[in-house]
Amino acid sequence: xxxxxxxxxxxxxxxxxxxxxxxxxACAGPAGTSASxxxxxxxxxxxxxxxxxTGTPSALPTARxxxxxxxxxxxxxxxxxxxxxxxxxxLNFAFGPQVITVKAGTTVHWxxxxxxxxxxxxxxxxxxxxxxxxxxxxxxxxxxxxTYHYHCSIHPFMTGMVMVS
Amino acid sequence: xxxxxxxRGEHGMTRRQLIRHSAWFGAAVALTVxxxxxxSHVAGDGTASASADTGQLRFVQVSDSHLGFKGTANTDVTxxxxxxxxxxxxxxxxxxxxxxxxxxxxxSAAAEFGQAREMMSDxxxxxxxxxxxxxxxxxxxxxxxxxxxxxQTLGEGWYSFDIKGVHVISLxxxxxxxxxxxxxxxxxxxxxxxxAGLSSETPVILFSHIPLFAMYPKWGWSTDDAVKLLxxxxxxxxxxxxxxxxxQLFKKTEGNxxxxxxxxxxxxxxAPGQAPAPLxxxxxxxxxxxxxxxxxxxxxxxxxxxxxADEQLT
Numbered sequence: 202x203x204x205x206x207x208x209x210x211x212x213x214x215x216x217x218x219x220x221x222x223x224x225x226x227a228c229a230g231p232a233g234t235s236a237s238x239x240x241x242x243x244x245x246x247x248x249x250x251x252x253x254x255t256g257t258p259s260a261l262p263t264a265r266x267x268x269x270x271x272x273x274x275x276x277x278x279x280x281x282x283x284x285x286x287x288x289x290x291x292l293n294f295a296f297g298p299q300v301i302t303v304k305a306g307t308t309v310h311w312x313x314x315x316x317x318x319x320x321x322x323x324x325x326x327x328x329x330x331x332x333x334x335x336x337x338x339x340x341x342x343x344x345x346x347x348t349y350h351y352h353c354s355i356h357p358f359m360t361g362m363v364m365v366s
Numbered sequence: 367x368x369x370x371x372x373x374r375g376e377h378g379m380t381r382r383q384l385i386r387h388s389a390w391f392g393a394a395v396a397l398t399v400x401x402x403x404x405x406s407h408v409a410g411d412g413t414a415s416a417s418a419d420t421g422q423l424r425f426v427q428v429s430d431s432h433l434g435f436k437g438t439a440n441t442d443v444t445x446x447x448x449x450x451x452x453x454x455x456x457x458x459x460x461x462x463x464x465x466x467x468x469x470x471x472x473x474s475a476a477a478e479f480g481q482a483r484e485m486m487s488d489x490x491x492x493x494x495x496x497x498x499x500x501x502x503x504x505x506x507x508x509x510x511x512x513x514x515x516x517x518q519t520l521g522e523g524w525y526s527f528d529i530k531g532v533h534v535i536s537l538x539x540x541x542x543x544x545x546x547x548x549x550x551x552x553x554x555x556x557x558x559x560x561x562a563g564l565s566s567e568t569p570v571i572l573f574s575h576i577p578l579f580a581m582y583p584k585w586g587w588s589t590d591d592a593v594k595l596l597x598x599x600x601x602x603x604x605x606x607x608x609x610x611x612x613x614q615l616f617k618k619t620e621g622n623x624x625x626x627x628x629x630x631x632x633x634x635x636x637a638p639g640q641a642p643a644p645l646x647x648x649x650x651x652x653x654x655x656x657x658x659x660x661x662x663x664x665x666x667x668x669x670x671x672x673x674x675a676d677e678q679l680t
Contacts, residue, residue, distance in 0.1 A: 240529045247518040249525040250495035324544040357586040
């Protein structure tokens with residue numbers, strides 16, 4: 202974003218004029234020739250991507266979605282204090298409790314009570330759920346003592362930990 | 367000069383017509399590299415105005431479409447993605463290519479990828495490229511993504527190409543994410559070999575989904591081994607990193623590297639630290655498309671200038 206300096210009216214207009222010059226050239230300029238031939242894959246590679254639909258006019262819908270106007274939901278700031286528990290609830294984009302302690306051999310259950318899909322994914326690949334739609338559950342039995350960090354692979358800022366003693 | 371004064375462009379459009387016509391919310395800004403320093407200035411003053419020149423590279427960045435998302439933040443992500451595609455097709459010129467910088471889908475489902483591939487086949491520019499977001503690589507390391515979009519790519523989906531004097535590298539930092547983006551040693555080796563014979567005068571563009579700079583690590587808006595990557599580019603005069611993931615415009619310059627985050631086509635996320643978590647923001651009715659957009663970028667062969675313009679969805 203450009204932040205205009207206070208009182209910079211002349212500069213604002215300059216920016217608009219500059220933007221306009223570019224835009225007008227863009228809007229009114231002649232259609233370019235095919236650019237595929239100008240793209241060269243780097244040494245030893247073949248051209249990635251795929252061809253665009255260069256010849257067909259678009260007939261795509263431009264309908265505006267209706268918006269609900271609902272306020273943004275907020276995730277609680279999860280306390281990282283360990284809690285003795287074998288069940289974790291996924292709610293508001295957070296694992297709760299965020300850190301649990303269990304004995305070796307315990308089966309831990311995660312349930313997605315959120316309105317969004319999530320996963321329970323070990324940072325080391327030790328365990329991992331499929332995509333958990335709202336209402337879905339996942340369980341894993343921790344056979345060995347250790348500290349197991351995990352996250353949601355869809356929303357990596359969601360993290361949790363299982364401490365197995 | 368006053369606000370009432372009419373500023374008329376070369377095609378006779380007034381400033382007010384221009385505003386109505388285009389709904390710019392960024393501005394055309396040229397990035398000039400001089401002695402390794404990137405300087406922003408107003409475009410159109412002889413550096414970026416020659417947009418009809420056939421030697422000029424022009425491309426479009428589209429990002430974060432999240433096909434399959436269901437929620438109040440955007441009740442029809444298909445419609446807003448279709449609007450973005452339509453807007454690209456209505457630019458009035460033919461960009462050299464379109465790059466989608468990831469989170470094409472919301473849940474990496476085959477049906478979502480199939481829908482995206484079909485919709486993107488309507489893009490009229492002659493070449494369409496993509497990089498995967500973490501939403502495109504859920505639980506499979508990006509295998510489903512590569513099935514639909516990974517033809518001719520290397521490793522987990524990275525590749526590079528040259529166009530009109532610019533070297534472009536598309537990176538994958540989303541297939542082994544825990545908290546932050548990650549490139550990995552194989553990809554860093556690929557880049558090292560890729561640029562080994564490249565002149566330091568060559569402008570370089572790096573595409574990735576997750577930012578290659580520490581935009582807000584607390585929310586995962588960073589890449590843990592990006593420092594190793596960028597160290598390889600210190601000798602280059604002009605390096606521009608274009609990413610998605612954060613669902614908002616953001617710009618940062620570090621030495622010879624400039625980073626630009628793009629607007630999404632689905633829904634906005636909060637500004638860094640302005641909410642407890644980076645959750646989809648539901649805007650009041652009628653205000654969504656102003657938070658969505660497509661980006662056009664141009665580069666004049668022989669110059670050291672990149673010009674970016676971010677345009678709202680209309």
